Amino acid sequence: MTSTMTAPVIITDEMLRRFRERAPGYDRENAFFREDWEEIKATGFLGVLVPEDLGGGGWSLPQYVRELQRIAEYAPATALAVNMHSYWVGIAAEMRRLGDPSLEWLLKEAAAGEVFAAGHAESGNDLPGFLSTAKAERVDGGYRITGHKMFGSLTPVWTRFGCHAMTEDGQIIHAFMPRDTPNYTIKETWDTLGMRATRSDDTILDGVFVPDRYIGRVLPAGTADLFVLCLFAVALSGIASVYLGIAHRAMDIARESARKRTSLALTRSMAYNAEVQHNAAKMAMRLEAMDAQLDRLVNDWASNADYGDRWPLKIVATKYNVVEGAAEVVNRAMSISGGTGMFKASELERLYRDVRCGGFHPANTLLAPEIVGKIALGIDLGEQPRWG
Ligand SMILES: Cc1cc2nc3c(=O)[nH]c(=O)nc-3n(C[C@H](O)[C@H](O)[C@H](O)COP(=O)(O)OP(=O)(O)OC[C@H]3O[C@@H](n4cnc5c(N)ncnc54)[C@H](O)[C@@H]3O)c2cc1C
Numbered sequence: 156m157t158s159t160m161t162a163p164v165i166i167t168d169e170m171l172r173r174f175r176e177r178a179p180g181y182d183r184e185n186a187f188f189r190e191d192w193e194e195i196k197a198t199g200f201l202g203v204l205v206p207e208d209l210g211g212g213g214w215s216l217p218q219y220v221r222e223l224q225r226i227a228e229y230a231p232a233t234a235l236a237v238n239m240h241s242y243w244v245g246i247a248a249e250m251r252r253l254g255d256p257s258l259e260w261l262l263k264e265a266a267a268g269e270v271f272a273a274g275h276a277e278s279g280n281d282l283p284g285f286l287s288t289a290k291a292e293r294v295d296g297g298y299r300i301t302g303h304k305m306f307g308s309l310t311p312v313w314t315r316f317g318c319h320a321m322t323e324d325g326q327i328i329h330a331f332m333p334r335d336t337p338n339y340t341i342k343e344t345w346d347t348l349g350m351r352a353t354r355s356d357d358t359i360l361d362g363v364f365v366p367d368r369y370i371g372r373v374l375p376a377g378t379a380d381l382f383v384l385c386l387f388a389v390a391l392s393g394i395a396s397v398y399l400g401i402a403h404r405a406m407d408i409a410r411e412s413a414r415k416r417t418s419l420a421l422t423r424s425m426a427y428n429a430e431v432q433h434n435a436a437k438m439a440m441r442l443e444a445m446d447a448q449l450d451r452l453v454n455d456w457a458s459n460a461d462y463g464d465r466w467p468l469k470i471v472a473t474k475y476n477v478v479e480g481a482a483e484v485v486n487r488a489m490s491i492s493g494g495t496g497m498f499k500a501s502e503l504e505r506l507y508r509d510v511r512c513g514g515f516h517p518a519n520t521l522l523a524p525e526i527v528g529k530i531a532l533g534i535d536l537g538e539q540p541r542w543g
Contacts, residue, residue: 162218165198166226174230175502181232181352182505185345187311188352191233195226200237202266204244206251209259210266216245216389217453220396227400231509232352234400238393239308239353243271243317245389246382253459255381258371261331264315271331273390274318274358275517276306283517284327284386285377289320289360291328297366298328304360308353310341315369316358321376329372329382330365338363349508377537379467387470391518392453395477398513399445401506402481405488406438408503412492425491434487445480448473468530475523478513485510 174191181188195201204219205211214222219241227234244265247258265271275283289302300320307316316332316339332339342357372382413435416425425431452473455462462469485507489496496503514520529536 162203162214162222163212165200165203165212166195166222170194170198171226171229174226174233178230178232178352179502179505183499185351187354188230188233188236189311191230191352192236192312195233195237201240201268201270202244204241204248205262205266206248209262211244211248211262215457216249216392217450217457219245220392220449220453223393224396224400224403227397228404230352231397231401231506232350235350235394235397235512236308236353236355238390238397239273240265240271240313242386242390242393243273243315245393246385249385249389249456250381253381253385258382260368261315261371269314270309270312271315271317272307272309272313274304274307274316274332277302277304281517281519281522282377284319284383285379287319287321287327287376289318291320291322291326291330293322294364297364298322298330298370299362299364300328300330300332300360301362302360304358305344306355307341307358308355310345310354310356310358317371318358318360320360325376327372327374327376328370329374331369331371332360332363332365333369336363336365348511349505350512384466387467388456391470391474391516392449392456394513394516395449395474398478398481398510399449401510402438402442402445402484405481405485405503405506405510406442408506409435409438409488409491412488412495416491416493431491434491438484438487441480441484445477448476465530467536468527471518471523471526474516474518475520475527478510478516479520481513482510 177190203212203214207213223234223238243261247261250258277288280286280288289300292299302320304318314334318332319327319329321327338361340359342359344357345355374380413426413431414424418425421427452469488503489507492503495501498504518526526536
């Protein structure tokens, strides 16, 4: 990204090289990125989005996504999982910056070393955050929550599980469950196509009690406020930056491979083959657009651009274009690389699998056009029936 707002370097090049060395082993063993995690934690990167006056790094959203993209160019799964913690911190920081300090306690806990995870994903719910298959019941001093959460990145290390559930009268409860809470189990389901080092296992909540002080928000189902808007802005721009990082790395690999690959029918390397140049051009053009769109989004966000009701369109369209664009860039890198790219020893083989996960994140590839199309046409997102 070309943001002019640069951040102090705390993740060094040497660390990044170690992340890249470890990534194939984590992927092969389906293992959590433990050593990367410990190194990242020791740098203070997990607190960069906490405001300085609360003991954090005070980074802006553009600074953060730029650095996350840099990590993703070396170890995509590491970057993606770290974002699941940092997006909670970013939501709380952005809300405070925009005049709502209600999640300041979360920022203080993050500065003190607590690790937040995202427990939104549920089977049969493509509107995470707005609806929930998990049940919340109001009890004395808090809520009791029952539900089956999946895709929980950072399962081995979180200390606060940020999840949501719905009451019988249609309220969405956003809760942060401390790790030592009784009545939940972790089911190790994570054996997936890509992003394997994230260890995104299932968490089954069986009447867990979350006290009021760990209830972040209560909102009528299907509605959005600053909390939900910040959730979309921070989480999706972080996710997009990870897939953008994969695409840039694929471009580098493709360039190297085109310059090395030869053909008996050519006097020079395959970089001089017209179709290779055509693919490289398509990749570079796509990357230029992806870089620009994400950069514009986060900088507009940080400078309080007034897009009003169009903010969800801006955020979702950026995430969609970046993750779909990243998949195209990696596909083309595979063509340029040729058969070498399909060997397990090739980094491209792993990127090819990792990049395929981008469309599953909310707003997923089916939901994004619905949101963008409705906003573009001036149709209320809550319009029922959903598709008519
Ligand atoms: C790499 C990666 C990391 C992610 N990390 C997080 C995270 O940390 N926190 C988070 O909240 N979200 C995370 N997401 C999840 C994301 O938000 C989506 O919710 C998720 O991708 C699946 O949504 P889906 O609707 O496509 O899944 P679905 O297809 O609805 O469900 C997939 C899972 O449900 C099971 N399943 C499907 N249908 C049924 C059925 N009828 N009955 C029983 N079981 C069924 C499948 O076996 C599978 O385990 C992550 C996604 C990816 C790709």
